[in-house]
Amino acid sequence: MSSKPSPDFTCSATWHARASQCIPLASQTFSKSSYTYPFGASPQFAAHANGSTLVDIDGNTYLDFVSGLLCISLGYADPDVNQAVKSQLDDGSIYSLPHQLETEVAERLIQYIPCAEMVRFGKNGSDATSAAIRLARAFTGRDHILVCGYHGWHDWYIGTTVRDLGVPQATQALSHTFPYNDINAVSQLFDTYQGKVAAIIMEPMNLEWPIDGYLQSIRTLCDQHQALLIFDETITGFRFHMGGAQSFFDVTPDLATFGKGMANGFPLSAIVGKKHLMSLMEDIFFSGTFGGDTIALAAAKATIDKLVSSKALAHIQQIGEYLIEQLNALIISNHLSSLFQVKGHPSWSFLSIQEGNNYPMMTIKTYILQELCSRGILSNGSHNLMYAHTKSDIENLLNAYQEILPLAYQHDQNQTLLDALHCAPLEPVFKVRG
Numbered sequence: 001m002s003s004k005p006s007p008d009f010t011c012s013a014t015w016h017a018r019a020s021q022c023i024p025l026a027s028q029t030f031s032k033s034s035y036t037y038p039f040g041a042s043p044q045f046a047a048h049a050n051g052s053t054l055v056d057i058d059g060n061t062y063l064d065f066v067s068g069l070l071c072i073s074l075g076y077a078d079p080d081v082n083q084a085v086k087s088q089l090d091d092g093s094i095y096s097l098p099h100q101l102e103t104e105v106a107e108r109l110i111q112y113i114p115c116a117e118m119v120r121f122g123k124n125g126s127d128a129t130s131a132a133i134r135l136a137r138a139f140t141g142r143d144h145i146l147v148c149g150y151h152g153w154h155d156w157y158i159g160t161t162v163r164d165l166g167v168p169q170a171t172q173a174l175s176h177t178f179p180y181n182d183i184n185a186v187s188q189l190f191d192t193y194q195g196k197v198a199a200i201i202m203e204p205m206n207l208e209w210p211i212d213g214y215l216q217s218i219r220t221l222c223d224q225h226q227a228l229l230i231f232d233e234t235i236t237g238f239r240f241h242m243g244g245a246q247s248f249f250d251v252t253p254d255l256a257t258f259g260k261g262m263a264n265g266f267p268l269s270a271i272v273g274k275k276h277l278m279s280l281m282e283d284i285f286f287s288g289t290f291g292g293d294t295i296a297l298a299a300a301k302a303t304i305d306k307l308v309s310s311k312a313l314a315h316i317q318q319i320g321e322y323l324i325e326q327l328n329a330l331i332i333s334n335h336l337s338s339l340f341q342v343k344g345h346p347s348w349s350f351l352s353i354q355e356g357n358n359y360p361m362m363t364i365k366t367y368i369l370q371e372l373c374s375r376g377i378l379s380n381g382s383h384n385l386m387y388a389h390t391k392s393d394i395e396n397l398l399n400a401y402q403e404i405l406p407l408a409y410q411h412d413q414n415q416t417l418l419d420a421l422h423c424a425p426l427e428p429v430f431k432v433r434g
């Protein structure tokens, strides 16, 4: 029961050593570092990518299910988005004045997203979520925030996680987490901080589906307590539906934030919301040199138009449903349900792993990522689907799981998992989903 040999990662290792001398963590993103990709059993650097295929700096080719951490919604180097970007480049990228593309993209968001009556742009999802929090505090005159999910790197949010180094205690004391699908927990927080809660900010869904009436009850509680409801749609936007999860679940928040897939990998985020709230943005200081960057805006305009014209989300939904159905069947027929489950939405599903009989969940996950990699599949444990993924890509993933999951189970039972690893087990950054 030996594991497959890993591909050659010599260049990855050399560049990792070099990068580590000048870049802490050798990466700009925790989720692209050796916290996510087991060092020695995964590539550490990309060379180039096209469609759903990524090539690492050693020349190994992968079917990519990470999709640039869900910012690739159409496909890598999409020809239509690239053409729009190239044309815009010839006219310059950023100017001393606003550009009409800002209005054109804002108009598209307003057309598709139910709560969007006005729009402001940023570069990262964290820009947009922090803007929403500041706006909610300014509008309500209250300081406390209730949070559920992941919302970026800024103090008001990251202070609620174990990665809170450098966040002032006074800031941490204003943000309170609540578990998903537990409406009583939210009620209790509103009681504890009576009259002090500015907003709830939450991912409308990640691993778990909302139980019946849950999101509606959250909406009602916010109204009863005169707090704003903010949906963080950084991932669900332009993925669950063109109108985001708020359209998909038919619950309209006061404000919502978008990023990731909106511009197919170019850096752009947005805060959108009702006019009477968003117009306060004329006084709130949310302002940046690059908010009106026309390269990302040209990419967003082309991406949004192509998501609609190609019916990309229907394709993603269809192959995503197939993946969930087949993976569930595979788990059941191999009697692996005690260790593995499939969770999430078809466009963003997860292989959920339980603690093993003999090994921690992260060690089992490390083995699975290693074995996927050695079969030409790049994964971080979720299935981040893009338009470029085909049904045959899904079949390839399923075939790999068919080999790997029973092996993982046996290694756990037989206490041979560490021997099967070509690397040290991964450590968690923190757990905020599921």
Ligand SMILES: Cc1ncc(COP(=O)(O)O)c(C=O)c1O
Binding pocket: 123, 124, 125, 126, 127, 129, 149, 150, 151, 152, 153, 203, 232, 233, 234, 235, 259, 260
């Ligand atoms: C739901 C959600 N909100 C906010 C963010 C932060 O976005 P960014 O990393 O672009 O700042 C992320 C990033 O993963 C996210 O998944």
